[in-house]
Amino acid sequence: MSAAYWEAFFDLHRDLPREGPGEPADVAWAADVAGVRPDARICDAACGPGADIAALLAAAPQGHVTAMDKVEAFVAQAQARHGQDPRTDIRTGDMSKITGPYDLIWCAGAVYFLGVTEALRLWRKALAPQGTIAFSQPCWFTDTPSEAARAGWADYPAMTDEAGLQAHITKAGYHCLASRRLSDAAWEGYYSPLDARIAKLRPGATGDLAAVLDEAEAEAALWRAERATFGYTLCVVRPA
Numbered sequence: 001m002s003a004a005y006w007e008a009f010f011d012l013h014r015d016l017p018r019e020g021p022g023e024p025a026d027v028a029w030a031a032d033v034a035g036v037r038p039d040a041r042i043c044d045a046a047c048g049p050g051a052d053i054a055a056l057l058a059a060a061p062q063g064h065v066t067a068m069d070k071v072e073a074f075v076a077q078a079q080a081r082h083g084q085d086p087r088t089d090i091r092t093g094d095m096s097k098i099t100g101p102y103d104l105i106w107c108a109g110a111v112y113f114l115g116v117t118e119a120l121r122l123w124r125k126a127l128a129p130q131g132t133i134a135f136s137q138p139c140w141f142t143d144t145p146s147e148a149a150r151a152g153w154a155d156y157p158a159m160t161d162e163a164g165l166q167a168h169i170t171k172a173g174y175h176c177l178a179s180r181r182l183s184d185a186a187w188e189g190y191y192s193p194l195d196a197r198i199a200k201l202r203p204g205a206t207g208d209l210a211a212v213l214d215e216a217e218a219e220a221a222l223w224r225a226e227r228a229t230f231g232y233t234l235c236v237v238r239p240a
């Protein structure tokens with residue numbers, strides 16, 4: 001992608017509350033399943049603009065959240081939101097290099113950049129004893145996705161159904177404590193602010209900006225039309 005494309009991408013995404021589907025209830029549910037203690041050491045891997053940091057701190061009020069993302073602009077936004085809290089350390093970093101030890105590694109919508117099996121294997125050494133990983137991952141909910149859905153996910157050919165996801169977890173040497181699908185509210189928490197930003201930027205948009213707006217609009221429309229056939233599954237896993 002050209003520099004102009006990325007500039008347009010950040011014009012669309014700058015200061016959005018989150019960069020993928022999710023809601024505080026997901027964090028609370030995962031922390032409950034994981035048995036997160038009030039003083040837990042948590043890593044928010046690929047934190048984006050820091051949407052989940054408040055819920056992670058709520059799950060571990062006497063704990064600590066280390067949050068990192070590789071994109072400086074997102075890290076700056078997360079720092080502006082939560083950097084004053086002494087229970088946080090928010091920095092630019094590569095999630096494949098985290099060292100820990102962490103009681104919980106939380107990763108919303110980003111494990112697929114590494115691959116499920118690869119990420120879980122990499123992160124094992126960063127887990128404290130009894131440590132847990134919670135991550136959300138795109139999945140097919142049908143054996144027969146439409147052509148439009150397949151085309152929409154063409155950039156991620158490794159996407160599986162939920163049985164395939166469980167197989168990756170097992171292959172990595174973990175067992176799944178529980179899993180659940182993200183709710184429609186979690187998706188709208190991402191797409192509704194994006195809709196508003198698209199509406200604001202659309203008048204007069206040309207070139208790369210118009211292309212970026214078209215792509216985002218098509219992505220949201222696809223999910224709204226076909227959400228019964230694909231979505232994100234949230235898994236809470238621990239080394240077997």
Ligand SMILES: C[S@@+](CC[C@H](N)C(=O)[O-])C[C@H]1O[C@@H](n2cnc3c(N)ncnc32)[C@H](O)[C@@H]1O
Nearest residue numbers: 018019020046047048069070094095108110113
């Ligand atoms: C779909 S967004 C999700 C962000 C955030 N968790 C949320 O839910 O708003 C994926 C994020 O992964 C980050 N990312 C991708 N690869 C990464 C890596 N190797 N290390 C750190 N961050 C990474 C991207 O910069 C982006 O912010």
